[in-house]
Each structure stands twice: as C-alpha cells, then as structure tokens.
Amino acid sequence: MLIIRPITENDREGLTELAKQTGTGFTSMQDCPRRIEDMIASGCAAFESGEPLEDGYYLFVAEDLEQDRLVGTCAIQAGVGLSDPFYSYHLDTTVHASRELNVYSKVQTLSLSNFHTGCTEMCTLFLLPEARKGFNGHLLSKSRFLFMGQNQHRFDSTVIAEMRGFSDQEGSSPFWEGLGRHFFNLDFATADKLSMHDKVFIAELMPKNPIYTNLLPSDAQQVIGHTHPHTLPARKLLESEGFRFNHYVDIFDAGPMLEAQVGDIRSVREQRRLTVVVDDTQRLYSSNPLMLSNGKIKNFRALATKHAQIINDSLYLNAYIADTLQLKQGDIAAVAPLFISAIAAE
Structure with a gap:
C-alpha cells in the first residue's frame, strides 16, 4: 500500500535516490545536492506554516509501507514567479495579408510571457517505474487535489501544470537545439540545470520579440506543444480531472502547459x-x-x-x-x- 504524506527532514536519502532516476528535462527534481536541500527546506516550511505562504512549496512523498521506502513524489507550488521569474512562451497566430497581391498566410509565433505569475502549479510528479502499477499513479497525482480542496485559501484560483516536452534518448531537445542554443550556446541538459537556481539569465539572453516558428528547423516545429512519451499518462490523468492545454509552452523543450480553475477540478469538486x-x-x-x-x-x-x-x-x-x-x-x-x-x- 502507498501512503502519501508531506516531506520530512528524514527523507533526504530517499529523495536523493528518486532524483537520480528522473532524467534530463525533469527540471523540478534533479540529481543535485543543493536542489535536494532546497526542496526539503521549502517543503517542510510550507507544511509547518500556520498561515498560507504565497509561494509555498508543498512537497509530498509516496511511501511504500511494505517496502518501507520512498517510491515517488508530487508537489504543489502555491504561487509561481513571485520570487523568481516564471517564463513561458505563448503560442499565437499572426496573419499576413494583401488584397492587391492576393496573399493570405497565417504564421504561428512564440512570445515570451510572465502571464501566469502568481498561479498555483502542480509539479514534481515522479513515480518509480516498478511502482507504476494498480492505481498508484492516479493516487500520487490526485491526492494533491484532496489537499487543495481542504485548503483552498492557500492556493490561487488558477492551477497550471507544465508537461515535460519531447527529448530524444540521448536527452537532447529538438526545440532547444533549434532555438535556445542560438542564444545560450549551452546544451539542453546544462541550461535545464542552470534554470533551477537562476532564471534571470533567461530574461537577459532570450529574444524579446515574437519568434516566427516557420523559421525554426522542421524537427523543432514538430515538437512544439508535444508531451514526452513518459509523461503522456500524467497528461491524460490531468485532462480527466478537467485540465486543458492553454496555448502556452515551456521555453526550453516546448512542452505544453495545462490549466484549470481549482473549483472545476473533478477531485476538488x-x-x-x-x-x-x-x-x-x-x-x-x-x-x-x-x-x-x-x-x-x-x-x-x-x-x-x-x-x-x-x-x-x-x-x-x-x-x-x-x-x-x-x-x-x-x-x-x-x-x-x-x-x-x-x-x-x-
């Protein structure tokens, strides 16, 4: 049986072992001692606070009671972008038309955005492959909605979830190679790790003007808004709860963002x-x-x-x-x- 409970100081070793298996592109939990310490400190502070924290990070762990070990994590960030900027790309359409030349074309664009600053984010969802059986995955993800439903004053009315974007077996992101590398000269894994600690460099180096996606390599265009195969079950689960793609994507791998109003989430309602x-x-x-x-x-x-x-x-x-x-x-x-x-x- 799995029990979902808050993180504690005694979970450091178990959380470290989980982080070693997340892989490239799992930004919110990586094999980094500094990140593990931050997660534990922030998670404990959020649960121990008697008052809601605007950017509280509620980190839960899944404990297998028979094996007496941690097999998964999930979290709720009460408000994103309040201490560090939260960036995403907004997918939009620009129309170029000329009656005289009989030209009409629609072009997809990407615009750097901070629109979701202050929204609540569902994040850090990970379950060991050997534990992905029965209804463990559903419990791990949806248990957060039980917590939210009983503590709605601690969260924003808009809830988002960033899905991991496509990357190949070597951990390379076609979207990053087609766009981000031109401005950062870093490989995807390195940029992803840097973003855990300092997001300011994103604003300093990324282009401020809209990006025309038809100017990107074809393989980069094809993965915009696509979910990593390993993350598809998590996306389907959230969609069954009422989440929908909101036309925002991640700036590193172009993974889709899902969104719902907290009162419309099935397990809350x-x-x-x-x-x-x-x-x-x-x-x-x-x-x-x-x-x-x-x-x-x-x-x-x-x-x-x-x-x-x-x-x-x-x-x-x-x-x-x-x-x-x-x-x-x-x-x-x-x-x-x-x-x-x-x-x-x-």
Missing part, C-alpha cells in the same frame, strides 16, 4: 467530508476505489483503497486503514472517488 466509523466486524468494499485523507496539513495522509465504504453518510474503515491515515472513531475524513463518481454510486 466531488470530494466530501465524512465522519469516520472504525469497523472490523464486516467486510467493507467499494467497487470503485476511494481516495481518502485525514484532512490535516502538517500530518496530512492520503491513500486509495477499495476496502472502505460509505454508509448513511459516514465513512466506514477497518482499523488498519484508519491507523494508517491517523484517524479514529468520530474524526472527519476527506473522501473523493479515484476514477468515476464512486461516491454517487453508493
């Missing part, structure tokens, strides 16, 4: 708060798995299970699941269907 009944006397079962959390902040816990049931507006749990969630008889739990509306079907 459909979650309920129910009173816990601990019952080991009957077989508890839901045909569709339920996503459960204890509704707390610093001691947040979430899991997904079929071995729980909603009866007469109460949540029935066995003692093991209740203990895992740090819940007891009479407590209030946050509940949402993991896939379709399992709650409505009860």
Whole structure:
C-alpha cells in the first residue's frame, strides 16, 4: 500500500535516490545536492506554516509501507514567479495579408510571457517505474487535489501544470537545439540545470520579440506543444480531472502547459467530508476505489483503497486503514472517488 504524506527532514536519502532516476528535462527534481536541500527546506516550511505562504512549496512523498521506502513524489507550488521569474512562451497566430497581391498566410509565433505569475502549479510528479502499477499513479497525482480542496485559501484560483516536452534518448531537445542554443550556446541538459537556481539569465539572453516558428528547423516545429512519451499518462490523468492545454509552452523543450480553475477540478469538486466509523466486524468494499485523507496539513495522509465504504453518510474503515491515515472513531475524513463518481454510486 502507498501512503502519501508531506516531506520530512528524514527523507533526504530517499529523495536523493528518486532524483537520480528522473532524467534530463525533469527540471523540478534533479540529481543535485543543493536542489535536494532546497526542496526539503521549502517543503517542510510550507507544511509547518500556520498561515498560507504565497509561494509555498508543498512537497509530498509516496511511501511504500511494505517496502518501507520512498517510491515517488508530487508537489504543489502555491504561487509561481513571485520570487523568481516564471517564463513561458505563448503560442499565437499572426496573419499576413494583401488584397492587391492576393496573399493570405497565417504564421504561428512564440512570445515570451510572465502571464501566469502568481498561479498555483502542480509539479514534481515522479513515480518509480516498478511502482507504476494498480492505481498508484492516479493516487500520487490526485491526492494533491484532496489537499487543495481542504485548503483552498492557500492556493490561487488558477492551477497550471507544465508537461515535460519531447527529448530524444540521448536527452537532447529538438526545440532547444533549434532555438535556445542560438542564444545560450549551452546544451539542453546544462541550461535545464542552470534554470533551477537562476532564471534571470533567461530574461537577459532570450529574444524579446515574437519568434516566427516557420523559421525554426522542421524537427523543432514538430515538437512544439508535444508531451514526452513518459509523461503522456500524467497528461491524460490531468485532462480527466478537467485540465486543458492553454496555448502556452515551456521555453526550453516546448512542452505544453495545462490549466484549470481549482473549483472545476473533478477531485476538488466531488470530494466530501465524512465522519469516520472504525469497523472490523464486516467486510467493507467499494467497487470503485476511494481516495481518502485525514484532512490535516502538517500530518496530512492520503491513500486509495477499495476496502472502505460509505454508509448513511459516514465513512466506514477497518482499523488498519484508519491507523494508517491517523484517524479514529468520530474524526472527519476527506473522501473523493479515484476514477468515476464512486461516491454517487453508493
């Protein structure tokens, strides 16, 4: 069973091992001791703060209870671009027309933008390949929506998620090679790592005027707005929750940005708060798995299970699941269907 919980100081070794397996292009978590320390410090500070932090970084880990080790991470950045600039390219269309010459052409352009400054970002989603089974991936991603639903005052009303863009098996990005390298003279992996610590150089070196994409190499044009194959499941999952491509892309690999209003996210909209009944006397079962959390902040816990049931507006749990969630008889739990509306079907 996986339990989703906040990062702690004791997770340094586990987080380091996860970071070694993320690969090029996974900007938010790389095999860098300085980055690991920053993630832990920022994550702990966000959960421990009694008041909302404008740019709070809520970092969760997925712990395999049987193996007693970390197998994944996910995070919520409460507000992006508030301490470091947050850049993206806006995809637009420019029309060139002349009646006299009978010419009419549409050209796609890329414009450097800070439009999403202050928005909440879903980020740092990673699950070890061997743990990508059952509904682990769905739990890891959607557990954040349980947390957001219970703490909406800590987040912006607009929620975004940057999808990893296409790169080849050697870690090279066609988009970066066709555009970014002309202004930075750095390979993709190096530029990606530098962006973790200092984004100012982006504003200093990137062109301020719109870029006509038809002037880029064909392989660079073809990957604009495309998602890395390894990230496609994560994109489909977010789209099932109500996220949509908003015509913004990453400035390094041109990966697409998805966007939703927090109140429109399915797992936020459909979650309920129910009173816990601990019952080991009957077989508890839901045909569709339920996503459960204890509704707390610093001691947040979430899991997904079929071995729980909603009866007469109460949540029935066995003692093991209740203990895992740090819940007891009479407590209030946050509940949402993991896939379709399992709650409505009860």
